[in-house]
Amino acid sequence: RRRRPAAPCPAVPAVILLLQEAIPQHFWCIPFSVDGNPAPSVRWLFNGSALAEGPYIHTRIVEYEHNSTVLHGCLQLNRPTHVNNGNYTLLVRNALGSAARTVQGRFMDNPFSFNPEDSLQGPVETPDEHAFGVSVAVALAVCACFFLSVTLIALNKCGRRSKFGINRKPPSLPRPQGCGSPSGGVHHVQRRDIVLKWELGEGAFGKVFLAECYNLLPEQEKMLVAVKALKEATESARLDFQREAELLTVLQHEHIVRFYGVCTDGEPLVMVFEYMKHGDLNRFLRSHGPDAKILDEGKGQPCGQLTLSHMLQIATQIASGMVYLASLHFVHRDLATRNCLVGHDLVVKIGDFGMSRDIYSTDYYRVGGRTMLPIRWMPPESILYRKFTTESDIWSFGVVLWEIFTYGKQPWYQLSNTEAIECITQGRELERPRTCPSEVYDIMQSCWQREPQQRQGIRELHSRLQALVKTPPVYLDILG
Numbered sequence: 001r002r003r004r005p006a007a008p009c010p011a012v013p014a015v016i017l018l019l020q021e022a023i024p025q026h027f028w029c030i031p032f033s034v035d036g037n038p039a040p041s042v043r044w045l046f047n048g049s050a051l052a053e054g055p056y057i058h059t060r061i062v063e064y065e066h067n068s069t070v071l072h073g074c075l076q077l078n079r080p081t082h083v084n085n086g087n088y089t090l091l092v093r094n095a096l097g098s099a100a101r102t103v104q105g106r107f108m109d110n111p112f113s114f115n116p117e118d119s120l121q122g123p124v125e126t127p128d129e130h131a132f133g134v135s136v137a138v139a140l141a142v143c144a145c146f147f148l149s150v151t152l153i154a155l156n157k158c159g160r161r162s163k164f165g166i167n168r169k170p171p172s173l174p175r176p177q178g179c180g181s182p183s184g185g186v187h188h189v190q191r192r193d194i195v196l197k198w199e200l201g202e203g204a205f206g207k208v209f210l211a212e213c214y215n216l217l218p219e220q221e222k223m224l225v226a227v228k229a230l231k232e233a234t235e236s237a238r239l240d241f242q243r244e245a246e247l248l249t250v251l252q253h254e255h256i257v258r259f260y261g262v263c264t265d266g267e268p269l270v271m272v273f274e275y276m277k278h279g280d281l282n283r284f285l286r287s288h289g290p291d292a293k294i295l296d297e298g299k300g301q302p303c304g305q306l307t308l309s310h311m312l313q314i315a316t317q318i319a320s321g322m323v324y325l326a327s328l329h330f331v332h333r334d335l336a337t338r339n340c341l342v343g344h345d346l347v348v349k350i351g352d353f354g355m356s357r358d359i360y361s362t363d364y365y366r367v368g369g370r371t372m373l374p375i376r377w378m379p380p381e382s383i384l385y386r387k388f389t390t391e392s393d394i395w396s397f398g399v400v401l402w403e404i405f406t407y408g409k410q411p412w413y414q415l416s417n418t419e420a421i422e423c424i425t426q427g428r429e430l431e432r433p434r435t436c437p438s439e440v441y442d443i444m445q446s447c448w449q450r451e452p453q454q455r456q457g458i459r460e461l462h463s464r465l466q467a468l469v470k471t472p473p474v475y476l477d478i479l480g
């Protein structure tokens with residue numbers, strides 16, 4: 001008879017040594033350690049009923065301890081969502097005994113009962129306040145998504161195809177540090193550092209999610225981000241993605257939505273952006289106009305209707321971002337309030353996720369098969385000759401000012417697309433909004449000169465707005 005090995009194998013009743021909360025990994029893992037000799041069976045209950053294991057959820061033994069009967073493993077979950085939240089009970093049994101232990105799994109918050117701000121800032125005091133915050137935050141978050149991309153798509157296309165008329169001079173572009181690497185200085189984020197929370201929106205390119213990102217900035221362990229996930233990963237989509245990422249890496253300004261980097265280890269390809277909690281500016285303006293119900297968003301945020309001082313602040317910030325883009329010879333081509341985002345403390349930045357054509361489709365006029373043009377924001381030369389330049393961006397900036405002072409009305413809302421085209425090309429101007437002082441309407445009109453060269457430069461427009469922010473005409477207070 002052979003001798004049993006000396007140390008390891010006394011009979012051991014099945015026991016659970018450890019069961020911990022789920023760890024976000026490529027697959028989520030609920031880690032456990034069990035002991036038992038003979039080796040115990042391992043089963044799970046989910047909310048008290050037997051958990052059927054399959055390709056999406058299954059037990060995986062990760063490690064057998066050397067010279068011991070202890071097993072370490074994971075209940076592995078592939079892309080769990082809020083429906084997987086609940087109690088996971090581990091049951092182990094062998095001939096000598098059995099044990100059970102339960103741990104709560106919380107993978108994703110239900111999009112309809114959760115306020116993104118809470119996860120980082122702790123619980124809200126009262127249930128009522130919570131419910132209110134949720135609807136507002138979710139609604140705004142949903143509209144936030146569109147943005148980052150028009151910039152992206154527009155800029156990207158412009159960079160590649162001369163027919164879009166971009167004027168940038170590649171050699172003069174500033175390069176962030178790390179330049180010269182094969183990926184053009186684009187920062188890479190590890191997939192395991194991104195924990196998706198829920199979908200913010202969908203566009204033709206794919207989806208945008210709210211997510212938590214770990215280890216992104218040295219001063220914060222984790223932070224909320226907006227994650228744009230590419231649907232297709234064909235070779236040409238990958239190339240576009242890479243170009244777009246390189247372009248975005250170059251665009252760093254306090255009034256351009258911040259791009260943090262990409263995640264390309266595995267699928268889907270992902271871009272990581274700053275999360276702007278109030279969503280897109282058009283939605284924000286509409287929800288803070290005369291028709292909006294009063295929103296009390298606490299300190300630092302405007303309550304109810306925006307004042308003229310708020311409007312001037314918004315306009316000045318967009319102008320500042322445009323000064324920057326113009327300095328890089330970037331032509332935006334789709335500047336509009338739907339393509340700006342609003343963050344904390346009325347911070348406004350230019351940026352979008354490329355979903356405007358899906359979500360604000362009525363702002364675009366479809367020509368030919370797939371081209372959708374924002375004709376209501378376009379000057380005559382862009383409509384007639386598809387000419388897009390820094391000067392056509394200035395025209396659009398004037399229209400953005402008009403949007404701000406009308407609390408987000410659609411330009412020429414009373415006209416059909418073809419009627420609007422006729423008006424614009426014949427030289428008719430948008431009327432002065434009721435709450436708009438003549439100083440501001442003057443600025444709009446200097447953007448709407450028919451001759452592109454006659455339009456005022458964005459630098460001057462920015463200075464004029466800055467001056468108005470500093471010393472608003474006295475009567476502004478009455479209107480506000």
Ligand SMILES: *[C@@H]1O[C@H](CO)[C@@H](O)[C@H](O)[C@H]1NC(C)=O
Pocket residue numbers: 047086087104
């Ligand atoms: C999970 O367990 C906790 C604590 O025992 C309990 O309060 C909760 O209701 C359970 N949830 C479900 C879905 O069974």
